Each structure stands twice: as structure tokens, then as C-alpha cells.
Amino acid sequence: MKATGVVVEYNPFHNGHLHHLKQSRLKTNSDVIIAVMSGNFLQRGEPALVDKWTRAKMALSAGVDLVIELPYVFATAQASDFAKGAIFLLEALKCESFCFGSEEGSMEAFRHTYQLLxxxxxxxxxxxxxxxxxxxxxxxxxxxxxxxxxxxxxxxxxDLSKPNNILGYHYIEAAFQLNASIKPETIHRIVANYHDEAKPNETIASATGIRKVLFDEMDFTAIEHFLPSTSLNELQLWKSNFQIFGSWERFWPILRFVILRHTKEQLANYAEVTEGMENAIWNAAMRNETFLLFMQQIKSKRFTWTRIQRMLTHIYTEFTWEQLKNMDLPTYIRPLAMNKNGQAYLQSIKKNLQIPLVSRVAACKDNNMLELDLRATNLYYLGLQTDYGQKMIGSDYKITPIIR
Incomplete structure (x- = not known):
């Protein structure tokens, strides 16, 4: 069976992602699509809109065959480390190719850029x-x-000012640096760019634009034409259970507590907190009752919104510089969901995997990288501050990979 990999967040899964999936399968003539997907905290340093299990179900419903979790340490990292972790996993899963969306749409330009740099x-x-x-x-x-x-x-x-081009470049860089056999391919990103707002007369919008409409209006009819019906159904089910979607604004009371229970010196021990930002973070947390006001106070020319959010994610999960230094590559493969096709593929390569396959976390002992994932999951549900969220704490031990 021929497998192609994609690196995703699906926050949430929308029509643009569906286009990418279909084109990836066509372009690579693959039997299996494997998605390496971020868990409950994302590369831009924020909580996911809905949890990893819900997003994995969206992916399966839309045609992904196998969903693998990208460990926290890579899912919340700068682009080069995010790419390194994802490509390492796709190579470990014996994918023949990986296919990414880009504003460029041409592999030739990516190869020239890598050679130049x-x-x-x-x-x-x-x-x-x-x-x-x-x-x-x-x-x-x-x-x-x-x-x-x-x-x-x-x-x-x-053009490395474009966000998907940047990630694409780092995927290719990672493949070369890992001496991987996996072949890169790219699909031209259509209609909506990463940060574009959703337009009512279009059927494709960025995940950022969709989330903005959802948070502003809390009306599913305003976003239904941007999503497959299966994704919309999952969002509606999530809302009926949790009543709220994941965001730093929602998490702010707990994040603020976590910041202020530390000294400024202690905050400097957490990953990506640098150049005195511990002082700005602590002082702003003292003064501001909302996340937006807090961020507006500390954002500067030197530190982007995304970089500050990654600092906050690591403070929230207590992920330190010391831990970061000791984690270079993924140490396990953790399936979140699969269909029968994905299950058959995984079974066919299982004996030749170079790192452990973890289907039950209770069976995996003394793995510091996995422990971070489990902690992040529990803190994600705690941050939602709902009764249903409280019940989901510890779910990594209760939920086995979804099979459809």
C-alpha cells in the first residue's frame, strides 16, 4: 500500500482542507492518507478550538485514513522544529511522499530556495x-x-513572507536534514490565505477566519458553507456538550493564576521565555482582567503575538527550557483515529517501525515526551472550565484510537 502524509491542525477541518486532501491523493496516486495532527495546543501557541479527538473524527469523515498525534513539544514549536517532528513521524510511518499546501504551488521554487539558503x-x-x-x-x-x-x-x-510557504520550506529542510527518503509535493492553496477573514460569498475560508466568525457570532449558520457537513456536526456536538470553544480568552483566569503564582525569575525557566519577557508577562498579568488587554500591553516589535502565545502555552503547561533541550525527535507513534484502510496499513508496517507504537498510554512507561502530551490534555480540559470538561480530564487513559 502506498501512503502519503500530510501535516495538519484542522482547527477546524474546512473545505480548503478537503480540497488539499483530495488533491494530495490524486497527485501522489496513494492508497492511504496519513495525517500527523497537533494535539490540544497548536503551533501558534494557542488552545485548539475543539479537542484532538473531535478533530481526528472530522479528518476521518473527510477521507483521512490514519491520524497520528504530533507530540506537544513539536506541535507548539517554531516552524523548523514543528516540521522536523512531523516529517520524522511520516518517514517513520513509511510514507512515500508528503504533500503540503502552499501559496507558491510549485516544487521547483522550493528546491531552489533550499539550495540557496x-x-x-x-x-x-x-x-x-x-x-x-x-x-x-x-x-x-x-x-x-x-x-x-x-x-x-x-x-x-x-516568497517566504507567506505563512504556508514558510512551513513548506521547513518541511523540505527537515526532510533533507533527516536524510529522509520521503518525497515532497505541494498543492496550491486556493482562495483564502492563512489570516484572511471569512467572506460570506465564498465556500472556502481560512481556519482563522472561520474561528473569528464563530467566536463573534456563535452562529453555526454563518460558517456552515465553509465546512463539510461532518465537521459542522462535530462542532455542534461539541457545543452541546461543552457549551464553549477553546481559546486563550476562555483560559485566561487559569493562565493568569498560573503566571501570578510564580515569581518573575521562575517564569524565565519556561521554554521560549527570553530577553526579560518574564517581567512583562508577570506585570501585565497583574494589571489586566482579559487576555486581549494583557496581550495588547506586552506585544512589541521585538516579539510577535504568536511568539508570546507560545511562551504562555509553555508557562501554562510548565514546559521548561531544560525539558526542551532534552527532546530532539519524536520517541513514539500515537494513533488517534483510523478507518479500516488505515488500520490495514498500520498493521502491514507494524513490525518494521523504528520507534514504539503507542495505542494505550497506560502501557507506555517512563516516556517524558508522552507525559507532556498527557499533561497538556488535562490542562486543556481544565481550561475550558465546564462540567463536561472536568469529566474529560484523564481521557488519554480512557480513550483508545477511534476506528471507523
């Missing part, structure tokens, strides 16, 4: 450092350094 690595890193010394944020420094380096090339290159 790998051959001019020293100049590129020096340029990044020089731009950061001017007080601008790391992502802006990357863009400026890339623009500077790319002036020396006449070949077609990728």
Missing part, C-alpha cells in the same frame, strides 16, 4: 543577527535576511 547559510545567519540587532522581530529579521540573500539568485524562489 543551504549554500549561503553563514551569510544568511549573519544577516538575521544583524537585522535583529536593529530591534525587529525574529520573523521580520528572517524576511529581511532572505530578501538580502535572494538578490544574488536569478532562479525562481519562494
Amino acid at each position: 543551504s549554500t549561503k547559510k553563514t551569510e544568511y545567519n549573519t544577516a538575521i543577527s544583524n537585522f535583529m540587532k536593529q530591534g525587529i522581530s525574529y520573523p521580520k529579521a528572517l524576511n529581511e535576511a532572505y530578501r538580502f540573500i535572494s538578490e544574488s539568485s536569478s532562479l525562481p524562489l519562494v
Whole structure:
């Protein structure tokens, strides 16, 4: 059986994701689609709209054959580490290819870009450092350094100011650095860009736009034309059970408590908290009753909204710099959901896996990376502050992989 991998968050699964899935299967002529999916906290440093089990069911209903959880340490990391963890898992799962959505839509430009940056690595890193010394944020420094380096090339290159292009570049970089045999492919992202707001006259919108409409209006009819009916059904079921969707605004009372129960010096021990941000975070938590006001106070040219949110995620889950240093690559494969096709594929490769397959977490002892996932899950449900959420604490021990 021929397998293709995709790296996803599905927050929530929408029509754009459905297009990507269908095109990925067609482009690679694959029998199996494997999705490596973030758990309950995401790459932009925020709680997922709905939990990983709900999003895994959305994926299965739309045509994914096997959903694997991307461990917390990679799911909440900067783009290069996020990509490294995901591509490592897809390679470990014997995928022949992986297919990502991009604004570029052409593999040629990605290859040229990787060749340029790998051959001019020293100049590129020096340029990044020089731009950061001017007080601008790391992502802006990357863009400026890339623009500077790319002036020396006449070949077609990728626009690395676009979010999906950035991730795509890091997927390819990870595959090369891991010396992986997996082959990259890309699908052109259509209609909606990552940060675009949802437009009523379209059928495809970004997940960001869909979430904004849902939070602003709390009306499913306003988003139903952006989602497969199966995704809409899952969202409605979630709302009937939990009454609320995941967001930092909802989690703020507990996050604020976690921040203020620490000293400023203690906050500096958590991953990605750097350059005195522990002081700004603690002081802003003292003064602000809402998450939005808190973020508006501490956001700066130096630190993007996303980077600050990742700091907060690690403070909330108590994930330290020391833990981060000791975790390089995924140490297990954890299936969340599969159909009969995905189950048959997993069974066919099971004996040749290089890292453990974890279907029951209780059977996996002394795995620090997995312990982080379990903690993050419990804290996610606690942050929802609902009776149903309280019942879901400990669910990683109770729920086995979903099979349909």
C-alpha cells in the first residue's frame, strides 16, 4: 500500500482542507492518507478550538485514513522544529511522499530556495543577527535576511513572507536534514490565505477566519458553507456538550493564576521565555482582567503575538527550557483515529517501525515526551472550565484510537 502524509491542525477541518486532501491523493496516486495532527495546543501557541479527538473524527469523515498525534513539544514549536517532528513521524510511518499546501504551488521554487539558503547559510545567519540587532522581530529579521540573500539568485524562489510557504520550506529542510527518503509535493492553496477573514460569498475560508466568525457570532449558520457537513456536526456536538470553544480568552483566569503564582525569575525557566519577557508577562498579568488587554500591553516589535502565545502555552503547561533541550525527535507513534484502510496499513508496517507504537498510554512507561502530551490534555480540559470538561480530564487513559 502506498501512503502519503500530510501535516495538519484542522482547527477546524474546512473545505480548503478537503480540497488539499483530495488533491494530495490524486497527485501522489496513494492508497492511504496519513495525517500527523497537533494535539490540544497548536503551533501558534494557542488552545485548539475543539479537542484532538473531535478533530481526528472530522479528518476521518473527510477521507483521512490514519491520524497520528504530533507530540506537544513539536506541535507548539517554531516552524523548523514543528516540521522536523512531523516529517520524522511520516518517514517513520513509511510514507512515500508528503504533500503540503502552499501559496507558491510549485516544487521547483522550493528546491531552489533550499539550495540557496543551504549554500549561503553563514551569510544568511549573519544577516538575521544583524537585522535583529536593529530591534525587529525574529520573523521580520528572517524576511529581511532572505530578501538580502535572494538578490544574488536569478532562479525562481519562494516568497517566504507567506505563512504556508514558510512551513513548506521547513518541511523540505527537515526532510533533507533527516536524510529522509520521503518525497515532497505541494498543492496550491486556493482562495483564502492563512489570516484572511471569512467572506460570506465564498465556500472556502481560512481556519482563522472561520474561528473569528464563530467566536463573534456563535452562529453555526454563518460558517456552515465553509465546512463539510461532518465537521459542522462535530462542532455542534461539541457545543452541546461543552457549551464553549477553546481559546486563550476562555483560559485566561487559569493562565493568569498560573503566571501570578510564580515569581518573575521562575517564569524565565519556561521554554521560549527570553530577553526579560518574564517581567512583562508577570506585570501585565497583574494589571489586566482579559487576555486581549494583557496581550495588547506586552506585544512589541521585538516579539510577535504568536511568539508570546507560545511562551504562555509553555508557562501554562510548565514546559521548561531544560525539558526542551532534552527532546530532539519524536520517541513514539500515537494513533488517534483510523478507518479500516488505515488500520490495514498500520498493521502491514507494524513490525518494521523504528520507534514504539503507542495505542494505550497506560502501557507506555517512563516516556517524558508522552507525559507532556498527557499533561497538556488535562490542562486543556481544565481550561475550558465546564462540567463536561472536568469529566474529560484523564481521557488519554480512557480513550483508545477511534476506528471507523
